[in-house]
Amino acid sequence: MFxxxxxxxxxxxxxxxxxxxxxxxxxxxxxxxxxDNHILNACNIANDDQNLINKLHILEECNVSPVRYSKDNGxxxxxxxxxxxxxxxxQLFFVNGRFGADKGVGQTTCNNSLIDxxxxxxxxxxxxxxxxxxxxxPILSDVHKPVCLKLCSNIRSDxxxxxxxxxxxxDCAQCADTTSRSDxxxxxxxxxxxxxxxxxxxRDRAAVFQDNLDVNKIDELSVxxxxxxxxxxxxxxxxxxxxxxxxxxxxxxxxxDMLIKTTSNVKxxxxxxxxxxxxxxNSECYTKRKAYRKAKKYHYRVRSVVNHNDLVRKSKEYKNxxxxxxxxxxxxxxGKLRGLRTSDPKSYWSLLNxxxxxxxxxxxxxxxLLRFNEKDYTIKNSI
Numbered sequence: 514m515f516x517x518x519x520x521x522x523x524x525x526x527x528x529x530x531x532x533x534x535x536x537x538x539x540x541x542x543x544x545x546x547x548x549d550n551h552i553l554n555a556c557n558i559a560n561d562d563q564n565l566i567n568k569l570h571i572l573e574e575c576n577v578s579p580v581r582y583s584k585d586n587g588x589x590x591x592x593x594x595x596x597x598x599x600x601x602x603x604q605l606f607f608v609n610g611r612f613g614a615d616k617g618v619g620q621t622t623c624n625n626s627l628i629d630x631x632x633x634x635x636x637x638x639x640x641x642x643x644x645x646x647x648x649x650x651p652i653l654s655d656v657h658k659p660v661c662l663k664l665c666s667n668i669r670s671d672x673x674x675x676x677x678x679x680x681x682x683x684d685c686a687q688c689a690d691t692t693s694r695s696d697x698x699x700x701x702x703x704x705x706x707x708x709x710x711x712x713x714x715x716r717d718r719a720a721v722f723q724d725n726l727d728v729n730k731i732d733e734l735s736v737x738x739x740x741x742x743x744x745x746x747x748x749x750x751x752x753x754x755x756x757x758x759x760x761x762x763x764x765x766x767x768x769x770d771m772l773i774k775t776t777s778n779v780k781x782x783x784x785x786x787x788x789x790x791x792x793x794x795n796s797e798c799y800t801k802r803k804a805y806r807k808a809k810k811y812h813y814r815v816r817s818v819v820n821h822n823d824l825v826r827k828s829k830e831y832k833n834x835x836x837x838x839x840x841x842x843x844x845x846x847x848g849k850l851r852g853l854r855t856s857d858p859k860s861y862w863s864l865l866n867x868x869x870x871x872x873x874x875x876x877x878x879x880x881x882l883l884r885f886n887e888k889d890y891t892i893k894n895s896i
Protein backbone atom coordinates (compact mmCIF):
# COMPACT_ATOMS: atom_id res chain seq x y z
CA MET A 514 0.00 0.00 0.00
CA PHE A 515 2.77 2.47 0.92
CA UNK A 516 4.57 1.83 -2.36
CA UNK A 517 1.40 2.44 -4.39
CA UNK A 518 0.71 5.69 -2.52
CA UNK A 519 4.27 6.85 -3.12
CA UNK A 520 4.03 6.09 -6.84
CA UNK A 521 0.77 8.03 -7.15
CA UNK A 522 2.21 11.06 -5.33
CA UNK A 523 5.38 11.09 -7.44
CA UNK A 524 3.58 10.54 -10.76
CA UNK A 525 0.73 13.04 -10.29
CA UNK A 526 2.61 15.86 -8.51
CA UNK A 527 -0.61 17.07 -6.85
CA UNK A 528 -1.47 18.35 -3.39
CA UNK A 529 -2.20 15.30 -1.23
CA UNK A 530 -4.31 14.77 1.88
CA UNK A 531 -4.27 11.29 3.44
CA UNK A 532 -6.81 10.73 6.20
CA UNK A 533 -7.86 7.58 8.01
CA UNK A 534 -6.80 4.60 10.08
CA UNK A 535 -3.22 3.68 9.09
CA UNK A 536 -2.81 1.16 11.94
CA UNK A 537 0.71 2.55 12.39
CA UNK A 538 2.36 3.61 15.65
CA UNK A 539 4.76 6.52 15.05
CA UNK A 540 4.95 8.01 18.54
CA UNK A 541 6.39 11.56 18.13
CA UNK A 542 9.18 10.71 15.69
CA UNK A 543 10.05 13.21 12.96
CA UNK A 544 8.60 12.41 9.54
CA UNK A 545 10.99 14.73 7.71
CA UNK A 546 14.72 15.08 7.07
CA UNK A 547 16.05 18.45 8.20
CA UNK A 548 18.88 19.28 5.80
CA ASP A 549 21.22 22.04 6.94
CA ASN A 550 21.30 24.99 4.55
CA HIS A 551 25.09 25.15 4.88
CA ILE A 552 25.31 21.71 3.32
CA LEU A 553 23.05 22.78 0.45
CA ASN A 554 25.11 25.92 -0.09
CA ALA A 555 28.31 23.88 -0.08
CA CYS A 556 26.82 21.73 -2.84
CA ASN A 557 26.18 24.88 -4.92
CA ILE A 558 22.40 24.34 -4.94
CA ALA A 559 20.36 27.40 -5.89
CA ASN A 560 17.92 28.91 -3.38
CA ASP A 561 14.88 27.97 -5.47
CA ASP A 562 16.04 24.37 -5.58
CA GLN A 563 16.71 24.44 -1.84
CA ASN A 564 13.08 25.35 -1.22
CA LEU A 565 12.02 22.30 -3.21
CA ILE A 566 14.35 20.01 -1.29
CA ASN A 567 13.59 21.33 2.19
CA LYS A 568 9.97 22.45 2.74
CA LEU A 569 10.13 23.14 6.46
CA HIS A 570 10.03 26.87 5.68
CA ILE A 571 6.37 26.46 4.59
CA LEU A 572 5.47 25.29 8.12
CA GLU A 573 7.17 28.37 9.55
CA GLU A 574 5.24 30.62 7.17
CA CYS A 575 1.97 29.03 8.34
CA ASN A 576 2.97 29.37 12.02
CA VAL A 577 3.05 25.58 12.38
CA SER A 578 5.65 24.05 14.65
CA PRO A 579 7.92 21.41 13.11
CA VAL A 580 7.79 19.59 16.45
CA ARG A 581 5.00 17.01 16.53
CA TYR A 582 3.36 16.01 19.81
CA SER A 583 1.79 12.65 20.57
CA LYS A 584 0.28 11.01 23.66
CA ASP A 585 0.99 7.59 22.19
CA ASN A 586 3.78 6.13 24.34
CA GLY A 587 3.91 2.81 22.49
CA UNK A 588 6.86 1.66 20.45
CA UNK A 589 7.16 2.49 16.77
CA UNK A 590 6.07 -0.64 14.92
CA UNK A 591 6.77 -1.91 11.40
CA UNK A 592 3.91 0.00 9.76
CA UNK A 593 4.93 3.11 11.68
CA UNK A 594 8.45 2.97 10.24
CA UNK A 595 7.08 2.49 6.73
CA UNK A 596 4.70 5.42 7.16
CA UNK A 597 7.54 7.65 8.40
CA UNK A 598 9.68 6.61 5.43
CA UNK A 599 6.79 7.41 3.08
CA UNK A 600 6.51 10.91 4.53
CA UNK A 601 10.26 11.48 4.29
CA UNK A 602 10.46 10.37 0.65
CA UNK A 603 7.40 12.38 -0.49
CA GLN A 604 7.72 15.36 1.91
CA LEU A 605 4.40 14.82 3.66
CA PHE A 606 3.66 16.11 7.16
CA PHE A 607 1.35 15.04 10.00
CA VAL A 608 -1.37 17.46 11.08
CA ASN A 609 -1.90 15.57 14.36
CA GLY A 610 -0.30 17.35 17.29
CA ARG A 611 0.50 20.45 15.24
CA PHE A 612 -2.71 22.31 14.48
CA GLY A 613 -6.02 23.52 15.91
CA ALA A 614 -7.29 22.14 19.19
CA ASP A 615 -4.80 19.26 18.91
CA LYS A 616 -1.80 21.61 18.72
CA GLY A 617 0.76 20.59 21.32
CA VAL A 618 -1.47 17.70 22.45
CA GLY A 619 -1.37 14.76 20.04
CA GLN A 620 -4.58 13.18 21.31
CA THR A 621 -4.94 9.41 20.97
CA THR A 622 -7.58 8.11 18.57
CA CYS A 623 -7.98 4.42 19.48
CA ASN A 624 -7.86 3.55 23.17
CA ASN A 625 -4.37 4.72 24.22
CA SER A 626 -2.90 4.66 20.71
CA LEU A 627 -2.60 7.23 17.94
CA ILE A 628 -3.15 5.40 14.66
CA ASP A 629 -5.62 7.70 12.86
CA UNK A 630 -3.75 10.45 11.05
CA UNK A 631 -4.21 13.39 8.72
CA UNK A 632 -1.14 13.60 6.48
CA UNK A 633 -0.80 16.39 3.92
CA UNK A 634 1.63 18.15 1.67
CA UNK A 635 3.01 21.26 3.43
CA UNK A 636 1.26 23.65 1.01
CA UNK A 637 -2.13 22.50 2.32
CA UNK A 638 -1.39 23.92 5.78
CA UNK A 639 -2.46 27.26 4.30
CA UNK A 640 -5.93 25.82 3.68
CA UNK A 641 -6.54 24.30 7.12
CA UNK A 642 -9.02 26.20 9.26
CA UNK A 643 -9.24 23.84 12.25
CA UNK A 644 -8.26 20.33 13.33
CA UNK A 645 -9.47 18.36 16.33
CA UNK A 646 -9.87 14.84 17.70
CA UNK A 647 -13.46 14.57 18.89
CA UNK A 648 -14.78 12.48 21.74
CA UNK A 649 -15.52 8.82 21.24
CA UNK A 650 -18.95 8.11 19.79
CA PRO A 651 -20.09 4.45 19.56
CA ILE A 652 -22.51 5.20 16.72
CA LEU A 653 -19.65 6.33 14.46
CA SER A 654 -17.06 3.65 15.22
CA ASP A 655 -16.41 0.67 17.44
CA VAL A 656 -13.23 1.98 19.12
CA HIS A 657 -11.95 4.92 17.03
CA LYS A 658 -12.50 8.59 17.83
CA PRO A 659 -13.72 10.93 15.06
CA VAL A 660 -11.03 13.01 13.37
CA CYS A 661 -12.32 16.47 12.38
CA LEU A 662 -10.47 18.43 9.68
CA LYS A 663 -11.82 21.75 8.37
CA LEU A 664 -10.42 23.05 5.10
CA CYS A 665 -10.97 26.39 3.40
CA SER A 666 -12.06 25.59 -0.15
CA ASN A 667 -11.90 29.22 -1.24
CA ILE A 668 -8.15 29.82 -1.56
CA ARG A 669 -7.16 32.53 -4.02
CA SER A 670 -4.06 34.60 -4.55
CA ASP A 671 -6.10 37.80 -4.13
CA UNK A 672 -8.77 37.55 -1.48
CA UNK A 673 -11.75 39.82 -2.22
CA UNK A 674 -13.38 39.41 1.17
CA UNK A 675 -10.27 40.19 3.25
CA UNK A 676 -8.99 42.84 0.84
CA UNK A 677 -5.42 41.56 1.06
CA UNK A 678 -3.19 39.74 -1.33
CA UNK A 679 -1.64 36.35 -0.78
CA UNK A 680 -3.08 32.97 0.12
CA UNK A 681 -1.85 32.57 3.68
CA UNK A 682 -3.78 30.43 6.11
CA UNK A 683 -4.80 33.38 8.30
CA ASP A 684 -6.33 35.18 5.31
CA CYS A 685 -8.38 32.13 4.38
CA ALA A 686 -9.45 31.61 7.99
CA GLN A 687 -11.01 35.07 8.03
CA CYS A 688 -13.04 34.20 4.96
CA ALA A 689 -13.96 30.82 6.41
CA ASP A 690 -15.59 32.42 9.46
CA THR A 691 -18.01 34.28 7.21
CA THR A 692 -18.34 31.73 4.43
CA SER A 693 -22.01 30.83 4.74
CA ARG A 694 -22.31 31.00 0.93
CA SER A 695 -25.74 32.64 1.12
CA ASP A 696 -24.24 35.75 -0.51
CA UNK A 697 -21.06 34.95 -2.42
CA UNK A 698 -18.82 38.04 -2.49
CA UNK A 699 -16.36 36.69 -5.00
CA UNK A 700 -18.79 35.56 -7.65
CA UNK A 701 -21.43 38.21 -6.88
CA UNK A 702 -24.27 35.69 -6.82
CA UNK A 703 -27.02 35.36 -4.23
CA UNK A 704 -28.82 32.21 -3.28
CA UNK A 705 -32.39 31.74 -2.20
CA UNK A 706 -31.38 30.37 1.19
CA UNK A 707 -32.45 32.21 4.31
CA UNK A 708 -29.52 33.35 6.48
CA UNK A 709 -29.44 33.93 10.22
CA UNK A 710 -26.86 34.51 12.95
CA UNK A 711 -25.95 31.57 15.17
CA UNK A 712 -23.62 31.61 18.21
CA UNK A 713 -20.74 29.13 18.21
CA UNK A 714 -18.21 28.62 20.98
CA UNK A 715 -14.49 28.59 20.12
CA ARG A 716 -12.21 27.43 22.90
CA ASP A 717 -9.20 29.30 21.49
CA ARG A 718 -11.15 32.61 21.70
CA ALA A 719 -12.32 32.14 25.30
CA ALA A 720 -9.81 34.71 26.61
CA VAL A 721 -11.01 37.34 24.11
CA PHE A 722 -14.62 36.65 25.06
CA GLN A 723 -13.84 37.01 28.77
CA ASP A 724 -11.91 40.27 28.28
CA ASN A 725 -14.85 41.86 26.41
CA LEU A 726 -17.44 41.18 29.11
CA ASP A 727 -18.56 44.61 30.36
CA VAL A 728 -17.79 44.64 34.08
CA ASN A 729 -19.80 47.83 34.74
CA LYS A 730 -22.95 46.39 33.18
CA ILE A 731 -22.45 43.15 35.10
CA ASP A 732 -22.21 45.12 38.38
CA GLU A 733 -25.34 47.08 37.51
CA LEU A 734 -27.18 43.87 36.70
CA SER A 735 -26.00 42.32 39.97
CA VAL A 736 -27.32 45.32 41.94
CA UNK A 737 -30.70 45.07 40.19
CA UNK A 738 -30.90 41.38 40.96
CA UNK A 739 -30.15 42.10 44.62
CA UNK A 740 -32.92 44.72 44.81
CA UNK A 741 -35.59 42.43 43.37
CA UNK A 742 -38.20 41.08 45.76
CA UNK A 743 -39.25 37.62 44.47
CA UNK A 744 -42.71 38.08 45.96
CA UNK A 745 -43.39 41.50 44.42
CA UNK A 746 -41.89 41.24 40.93
CA UNK A 747 -43.53 41.05 37.51
CA UNK A 748 -42.84 39.58 34.10
CA UNK A 749 -41.72 42.95 32.64
CA UNK A 750 -38.89 43.28 35.15
CA UNK A 751 -37.76 39.71 34.59
CA UNK A 752 -37.74 40.10 30.81
CA UNK A 753 -35.77 43.33 31.09
CA UNK A 754 -33.10 41.69 33.23
CA UNK A 755 -32.88 38.71 30.91
CA UNK A 756 -32.50 41.04 27.92
CA UNK A 757 -29.69 42.95 29.63
CA UNK A 758 -27.93 39.69 30.46
CA UNK A 759 -28.23 38.53 26.86
CA UNK A 760 -26.87 41.81 25.52
CA UNK A 761 -23.75 41.53 27.72
CA UNK A 762 -23.04 38.04 26.41
CA UNK A 763 -23.89 38.92 22.82
CA UNK A 764 -21.59 41.97 22.75
CA UNK A 765 -18.70 39.88 24.08
CA UNK A 766 -19.43 37.16 21.52
CA UNK A 767 -19.39 39.71 18.68
CA UNK A 768 -15.99 41.03 19.79
CA UNK A 769 -14.67 37.45 19.94
CA ASP A 770 -16.12 36.55 16.49
CA MET A 771 -18.33 33.83 17.95
CA LEU A 772 -21.44 34.77 15.96
CA ILE A 773 -21.51 32.79 12.72
CA LYS A 774 -23.76 33.46 9.75
CA THR A 775 -25.57 30.28 8.70
CA THR A 776 -28.09 29.48 5.98
CA SER A 777 -31.19 27.33 5.88
CA ASN A 778 -33.13 26.19 2.83
CA VAL A 779 -36.51 27.92 2.68
CA LYS A 780 -37.97 25.34 0.30
CA UNK A 781 -39.48 22.98 2.87
CA UNK A 782 -43.11 23.03 1.85
CA UNK A 783 -45.15 19.86 1.86
CA UNK A 784 -42.35 17.58 3.14
CA UNK A 785 -43.30 14.63 5.23
CA UNK A 786 -41.56 14.07 8.56
CA UNK A 787 -39.61 10.99 7.51
CA UNK A 788 -39.66 11.48 3.75
CA UNK A 789 -35.84 11.65 3.53
CA UNK A 790 -35.26 8.68 5.84
CA UNK A 791 -35.02 4.96 5.19
CA UNK A 792 -38.17 2.89 4.98
CA UNK A 793 -37.52 1.27 8.36
CA UNK A 794 -37.02 4.64 10.08
CA ASN A 795 -40.11 5.16 12.25
CA SER A 796 -41.14 7.38 15.15
CA GLU A 797 -39.21 5.27 17.66
CA CYS A 798 -35.99 5.78 15.66
CA TYR A 799 -36.75 9.48 15.42
CA THR A 800 -37.14 9.77 19.21
CA LYS A 801 -33.85 7.96 19.87
CA ARG A 802 -32.04 10.05 17.27
CA LYS A 803 -33.36 13.25 18.79
CA ALA A 804 -32.17 12.19 22.27
CA TYR A 805 -28.77 11.20 20.84
CA ARG A 806 -28.28 14.52 19.05
CA LYS A 807 -29.32 16.45 22.14
CA ALA A 808 -26.82 14.53 24.31
CA LYS A 809 -24.08 15.02 21.71
CA LYS A 810 -24.68 18.75 21.45
CA TYR A 811 -24.73 19.16 25.23
CA HIS A 812 -21.55 17.10 25.62
CA TYR A 813 -19.65 19.33 23.21
CA ARG A 814 -20.85 22.40 25.10
CA VAL A 815 -20.11 21.08 28.60
CA ARG A 816 -17.29 18.53 28.68
CA SER A 817 -17.62 16.20 31.67
CA VAL A 818 -17.51 12.51 32.49
CA VAL A 819 -21.25 12.44 33.20
CA ASN A 820 -22.15 14.00 29.85
CA HIS A 821 -19.72 11.70 28.03
CA ASN A 822 -21.28 8.60 29.61
CA ASP A 823 -24.74 9.93 28.74
CA LEU A 824 -23.64 10.44 25.12
CA VAL A 825 -22.27 6.89 24.92
CA ARG A 826 -25.47 5.47 26.39
CA LYS A 827 -27.78 7.46 24.06
CA SER A 828 -25.70 6.60 20.99
CA LYS A 829 -25.82 2.89 21.80
CA GLU A 830 -29.59 3.08 22.26
CA TYR A 831 -29.96 4.83 18.91
CA LYS A 832 -27.70 2.31 17.18
CA ASN A 833 -29.56 -0.66 18.69
CA UNK A 834 -32.98 0.65 17.68
CA UNK A 835 -31.77 1.19 14.11
CA UNK A 836 -30.54 -2.40 13.94
CA UNK A 837 -33.76 -3.68 15.46
CA UNK A 838 -36.04 -1.79 13.07
CA UNK A 839 -33.90 -2.75 10.07
CA UNK A 840 -34.07 -6.45 10.96
CA UNK A 841 -37.83 -6.26 11.53
CA UNK A 842 -38.26 -4.48 8.19
CA UNK A 843 -36.27 -7.19 6.41
CA UNK A 844 -38.22 -9.98 8.07
CA UNK A 845 -41.55 -8.34 7.19
CA UNK A 846 -40.42 -7.78 3.60
CA UNK A 847 -39.26 -11.38 3.13
CA GLY A 848 -42.41 -12.65 4.84
CA LYS A 849 -44.61 -10.80 2.36
CA LEU A 850 -42.43 -11.88 -0.54
CA ARG A 851 -42.66 -15.62 0.11
CA GLY A 852 -45.42 -17.28 -1.79
CA LEU A 853 -46.48 -14.20 -3.76
CA ARG A 854 -44.54 -15.11 -6.90
CA THR A 855 -46.91 -17.94 -7.81
CA SER A 856 -50.07 -16.86 -5.99
CA ASP A 857 -50.08 -13.16 -6.85
CA PRO A 858 -47.36 -12.16 -9.38
CA LYS A 859 -48.62 -8.59 -9.65
CA SER A 860 -48.24 -7.97 -5.93
CA TYR A 861 -44.92 -9.83 -6.02
CA TRP A 862 -43.35 -7.46 -8.57
CA SER A 863 -45.00 -4.44 -6.98
CA LEU A 864 -43.39 -5.35 -3.67
CA LEU A 865 -40.01 -5.88 -5.34
CA ASN A 866 -40.21 -2.49 -7.03
CA UNK A 867 -40.91 -0.83 -3.67
CA UNK A 868 -37.88 -2.54 -2.15
CA UNK A 869 -35.59 -1.36 -4.98
CA UNK A 870 -35.27 2.40 -5.29
CA UNK A 871 -33.55 2.20 -8.70
CA UNK A 872 -33.69 -0.52 -11.31
CA UNK A 873 -30.15 -1.22 -12.44
CA UNK A 874 -27.80 -4.12 -12.91
CA UNK A 875 -27.05 -4.28 -9.19
CA UNK A 876 -30.74 -4.60 -8.34
CA UNK A 877 -31.13 -7.34 -10.92
CA UNK A 878 -28.27 -9.27 -9.32
CA UNK A 879 -29.90 -8.79 -5.93
CA UNK A 880 -33.22 -10.11 -7.28
CA UNK A 881 -31.54 -13.19 -8.74
CA LEU A 882 -29.76 -13.84 -5.46
CA LEU A 883 -33.01 -13.36 -3.58
CA ARG A 884 -34.79 -15.90 -5.82
CA PHE A 885 -31.95 -18.34 -5.32
CA ASN A 886 -32.20 -17.96 -1.55
CA GLU A 887 -35.96 -18.54 -1.72
CA LYS A 888 -35.47 -21.79 -3.64
CA ASP A 889 -32.71 -22.87 -1.29
CA TYR A 890 -34.93 -22.10 1.69
CA THR A 891 -37.80 -24.09 0.20
CA ILE A 892 -35.55 -27.10 -0.47
CA LYS A 893 -34.19 -27.10 3.06
CA ASN A 894 -37.66 -26.88 4.57
CA SER A 895 -38.92 -29.74 2.40
CA ILE A 896 -35.99 -31.92 3.50
